[in-house]
Amino acid sequence: MGFREKILTRSLYVFHVSSGSCNNCDIELLDCLTPRYDLERFGIVLVGSVKHADALLCTGSTNRMCVPRIKLLYEQMPKPGFVIAWGACGSSRGLFKDSYNTGAPLDEIIPVDLYIPGCPPKPEAVIGGIKKLVEKINTTR
């Protein structure tokens, strides 16, 4: 667990992408930044441009029109970068798996590093998930 991993895990800039979500997960993400669960004490900040981001946070079941755009966004994120699939829709399209407009789940389009299940996930689940991402970065890189 070297210096590089320590620095990467202490300051994660997150860019939020919604590819066709019902917005419940987006509201829950803002919920995690409120004083009760405060994600900024871990160094996590929401940024405005994808070129500043370390982690791409995808909510929503990826619908067909979003697929080329999510690929472009993933390519524009400077590496080393991680992808977080948020919610049941991000992990596997959730209850929209038999719909005409969701072709493939997110992890067949871009490589995913962390799944946070839940519809929407509780903030405690989010903090637990980020802890797992930190452990993963420290052990496998």
Added chain:
Amino acid sequence: MTIDEILQKLQERFGSNILKVYKKNDKRAYVDIYPKDIVEFTKYIFKDLGLRFNIASAVDDFDALEILYHFADDASGYVISLRALIKEREDPHIDTITTVTKSAWWIEREIHELFGIHFDGNKDLRPLLLPDDWPQGVYPLRKNFVVPKRDSRKS
């Protein structure tokens, strides 16, 4: 104006062209009409009675295609819906109401691409929400549409 007064005015004006009136409660009423009369009804409700065109929605009942046009009165908060049943499922047509209110343009585009109903007189019925490479002639919200089995590695 209360909802009862509106229904009474519609009854007086259109009389025999109304098939059925169903008043659900003080805020909701459904009026069944023939599809050929939709423009006349819209003109009367939109211009003379002053209700706002809210949205249109469509359902595929198994023997007919049904379009609901919702009109709202913002002062009192009630919604009147006109229900038009289109019996020909092979080549459904109905007149467009964009001659009365331009706000219906995009919802007619959406109903056209998802159900296949052609709105006569609407000059621009391009697809709105489906992706560009969606095959022509396949209408997803019809009951006989089957989601293709997922081919992994392709979207």
Added chain:
Amino acid sequence: MNILESLFQFLIFPGFIFSAVMGLLTGWVDRKVTAKVQWRVGPPWYQNFADVIKLLFYKETLIPVNVSKPIFLGMPLLSLASATLVSTIVLVINGKPGSGFLGDLIVVIYLLMIPAISLMLGAFASENPLASLGASREMKLMLSYELPFIISILVPVIKAGYAIKLGDIITHQALFGHTIASLSGFLSFVVMLFCVQAKLGFVPFDMAEAETEIMSGTYIEYSGKALGVFKLSRAVVLFILPVLMITLYFGGISSEGEAFIRNILEYLMIVALVVVIKNTNPRVRIDQAMDFFWGPVTLVAIGAVAFAYLGH
């Protein structure tokens, strides 16, 4: 003043390393006070250092295809260089008030404009419509706040007996009392506080880098090393502007024990004022900002100069 000593002063103390470290720590004070105002816990003390080290060493730098590389990559360096130069000049003169030159205050004012101009040029060179939008807002904001900034700097100059050297302003205040203890000094301190808020790019005047409105405006195409250098230059400017205010209004930084502690308290008070204004206000539109700076603020500044001329 040989070359090695100048290089040491520019690069290590009180130049680049010292100002960058102090600026990043001041940025941490800003984030911590913001968190406390919002009843949160806030990041640990090393947070800004981790951010800058991650950007400078561990992230790749993406350059858009058709930009002109000298401008795109050179503007962050220009911004950092000029901010460091200002810091060196102001702190060396504070240490030895006799070592300035005639007109060094004017040089400092010129050099303080360069970070904003280089940000604008870098944003225009980014070939992105949102970046151009942010750069045009930055340009209008600069036109707005530079006018009252320069007018309000005339007040310490007049009160120190029409002296243009920073060293003379410091020695005059040591003999005759601080500038802020007079009516004109207090008014011009308030005007300069607003101009410093706009110069730093803090809410309510951060419409150039508006995070969620135009997706980080001027910084949208910067990543990796270039963004890290921009963040460092912002940190240095955040450090040096309160020090300049202390020099002009509170008598400068002195090296005796008790006065030094008082200087640290004055520095923290100015930073706390800026942060509290940042946390209690929404972002304003660019035309509202222009009306504000060219209207009430300039009038108060002109009034302060008139009071100073009449001797109050």
